[in-house]
Amino acid sequence: MSDPDYDIVITGAGPVGSALALMLARYAPQPERIALVGASFARPGTSPDHAPDPRSIAVNHGSIELLRKLHAWPSNYRPIETVHVSQQGRLGRTLIQHADLNVPELGGVISYTDLLTELHHALSNSGITCIELNKAELQFNALPEVVNDADRIQAYIGVQSDGIRPKGLEKQYDQCAVLTVVTASEHRPGWAFERFTQQGPLALLPHPSGSNHYGVVWCCQPDTAAQLRQAPEPDFNTQLQRIFGQRLGTLSVLGERAVYPLSLHAGPTRISRRGIAIGNAAQTVHPVAGQGLNLGLRDAAQLAHTLRFWLTQPSQDPGPMLEHYTQLRKPDRWLTTGITDFLPRIFATKQPLVEHAAGLALFGMDLSFGARMPLAHHLLQGLRR
Secondary structure (H helix, E strand, C coil): CCCEEEEEECCCCHHHHHHHHHHHHCCCCCCCHHEEEECCCCCCCCCCCCCCCCEEEEEHHHHHHHHHHCCCCCCEEEEEEEEEEECCCCCCCEEEEEECCCCCCCCEEEEEHHHHHHHHHHHHHCCCCCEEECCCCEEECCEEEEEEEEEEEEEEEEEEECCCCCCCCCEEEEEEEEEEEEEECCCCCCCEEEEEEEEEEEEEEEECCCCCCEEEEEEEEEEHHHCCCCHCCCHHHHHHHHHHHHCCCEEEEEEEEEEEEEEECCCCCEEECCEECCHHHHHCCHHHHHHHHHHHHHHHHHHHCCHHHHHHHHCCHHHHHHCCCCHHHHHHEEEEEEEHHHHHHCCCCCCCCHHHHHHHHHHHHHCCCHHHHHHHHHHHHHHCC
């Protein structure tokens, strides 16, 4: 087997793939032997030539610290210091506060475009080989490779981080997420809200576009989502206000509304003898509690840490290290997947006894520091080993 041009090839230059490349470069004697393949890369001093992505992303404290170390955390973000959790039509609510966990903030909210731009700017100063290909399919032959027309990109290890849905466990939620931004007449700096309804969770997150702006992630049945997308602004505002209440005063929608279908997909972490899947290529989860990107960043951090010594001798067999990584990631992957699958279902059973029990659980968590800490710690930084 001849030596390839690269030690590692990563397909997908989104947030998780870009962060992995930057973390690997910190350990690699030759960062240029790390190839990151993506459709496009933002250049320093330039603006994207397309409309900003409508998504805003909740990033937890652990992920913020990681991104800051990579010099890839945007300055334009809104901190989250308190999370208010409630259930529509039932008693019981709980607060998770940064002081409980002895951290300056539980997390922060950023725009997807700002995060990706910062990561790509960091890549431009890293020495990593960034390769633009509109279509990059990772294949596993004698060595992992990406083939595009006459070009062949080979490496000792291939990492799939392109967001292609994994094959394995699949669950349809019969829900869509309606995404938009609203203004609040009585905004509360540092507060984020998660409100469970019979159709799914509704989140309002402080949005970086303005001090009184909130990003809305409204999970509901597909027919409701279609109606909300097309509803005149006054009607949308009325329906949102009815579900959310008066905690932020009067809510008024800004701009467009986007709709995304929701489903769970989880596949194997190790996809071949020399291949690993991370991020959305390994698992896509329900957006409740904003865990998707945070879980993917933990995938990347654990993989970079596992391969730190292998990078000094990349011709050695990576199999034992990849198997070790696979075992390390199992508990966090399945616990996070389980939590994000359980929460939206238990609050949407439409069974009064179950809903009252869930409300009592929220009430108990609010009264007991010890009862809410396991969930709070997991939302703050995930399960780490």
